[in-house]
Amino acid sequence: MEKEVYKAYSSYLKDKYGEKVYKLPVKLPLTCPNRDGNLSKGGCTFCGEEGGSFENLSSCLSVEDQLSRNRDHIGKKYKAKKFIAYFQNFSNTYMPLEDFKTYINQALQEDIVGISISTRPDCINSKYLQFLSDIQYNKGIDITIELGLQTVNYHSLRKVNRGHGLAEFIEAVINIRAYGLRSCAHVILNLPWDDMTDVMETARVISALGVNEVKLHSLYLMENTILAAQYEKGEFELHSREEYIKRAITFLEYLDPEIVVQRIIGRAPEEGAIFVNWQESWWKIRDEIVHRMKHENTCQGKRFDYLGGKALGIFN
Numbered sequence: 001m002e003k004e005v006y007k008a009y010s011s012y013l014k015d016k017y018g019e020k021v022y023k024l025p026v027k028l029p030l031t032c033p034n035r036d037g038n039l040s041k042g043g044c045t046f047c048g049e050e051g052g053s054f055e056n057l058s059s060c061l062s063v064e065d066q067l068s069r070n071r072d073h074i075g076k077k078y079k080a081k082k083f084i085a086y087f088q089n090f091s092n093t094y095m096p097l098e099d100f101k102t103y104i105n106q107a108l109q110e111d112i113v114g115i116s117i118s119t120r121p122d123c124i125n126s127k128y129l130q131f132l133s134d135i136q137y138n139k140g141i142d143i144t145i146e147l148g149l150q151t152v153n154y155h156s157l158r159k160v161n162r163g164h165g166l167a168e169f170i171e172a173v174i175n176i177r178a179y180g181l182r183s184c185a186h187v188i189l190n191l192p193w194d195d196m197t198d199v200m201e202t203a204r205v206i207s208a209l210g211v212n213e214v215k216l217h218s219l220y221l222m223e224n225t226i227l228a229a230q231y232e233k234g235e236f237e238l239h240s241r242e243e244y245i246k247r248a249i250t251f252l253e254y255l256d257p258e259i260v261v262q263r264i265i266g267r268a269p270e271e272g273a274i275f276v277n278w279q280e281s282w283w284k285i286r287d288e289i290v291h292r293m294k295h296e297n298t299c300q301g302k303r304f305d306y307l308g309g310k311a312l313g314i315f316n
Contacts, residue, residue, distance in 0.1 A: 008261060023085075026067065030092065030095065034162070046221070046226075063107055067112070086118070089118070094123045115135075116143075117146065121147050121169040121172035129176065132179070137180075146184040148162075150188045153194050153201075156194050177210060186214075186217065189218065193236070196247065207307070215261075216265060244265070245288060249296075252299070257301025259300075265282050
């Protein structure tokens with residue numbers, strides 16, 4: 001079998017569970033502290049009304065019902081027998097602890113081998129982590145917390161109104177690991193205010209912190225968002241498709257080769273969008289990145305040589 005140029009999520013899951021495993025999205029009736037006035041209003045400037053999720057069922061349906069319906073569709077399509085319940089939209093820990101426990105417990109089903117929880121770095125604490133750790137230990141279900149980082153450039157974080165900086169992400173990753181849970185960082189590689197140095201430093205920080213997984217996205221613009229309005233006013237320019245490919249390859253080169261890569265470019269809804277992946281299929285861009293890496297004889301971790309007291313190498 002040909003060696004992969006990056007540690008793909010699908011291969012990781014198959015190796016771990018002995019067969020293909022698929023995510024079943026779950027949508028809860030949620031908001032975010034960056035939208036409801038707790039920290040700010042309006043949310044991140046790129047965030048639409050769906051909170052970063054699409055192709056989901058209605059949040060009016062119970063967790064059990066959503067999992068059942070998605071299982072019927074995905075299970076039949078891919079002949080899958082094992083699944084991960086993916087709590088996807090907005091900030092899934094931004095609710096009272098007892099409500100959170102109820103939702104998570106509803107996902108504890110026989111064919112669910114993992115639970116992924118998408119949230120913000122500033123929306124978890126020891127009480128939520130202890131509950132999840134107990135679930136993982138007592139039920140044997142792997143728990144991953146997916147954190148929206150986007151970039152380590154805190155100036156860019158402020159521009160997109162994230163409502164948190166780098167420090168909150170660092171603390172969250174440290175705490176997640178302390179409770180024996182896995183972490184995943186979401187990164188937007190082509191924010192208009194980030195350059196290649198920011199891309200490299202984001203990979204380096206994620207690697208140094210021991211994040212377990214990453215999910216890469218290209219920036220897309222949804223109608224009726226602050227970011228779309230700024231773009232239409234000419235306040236910034238979008239990076240080219242070629243620039244994104246270069247950034248994705250560079251990011252992977254600096255990334256710890258043991259970190260699992262959930263995706264190297266994201267999918268996004270075309271309906272209601274004014275810009276998505278240069279109006280090209282996401283998989284074509286993914287295939288181009290893989291083709292370039294093979295052609296250039298590079299791979300994930302090729303430049304992962306900056307930790308472990310690098311300067312002492314002359315004495316060893």
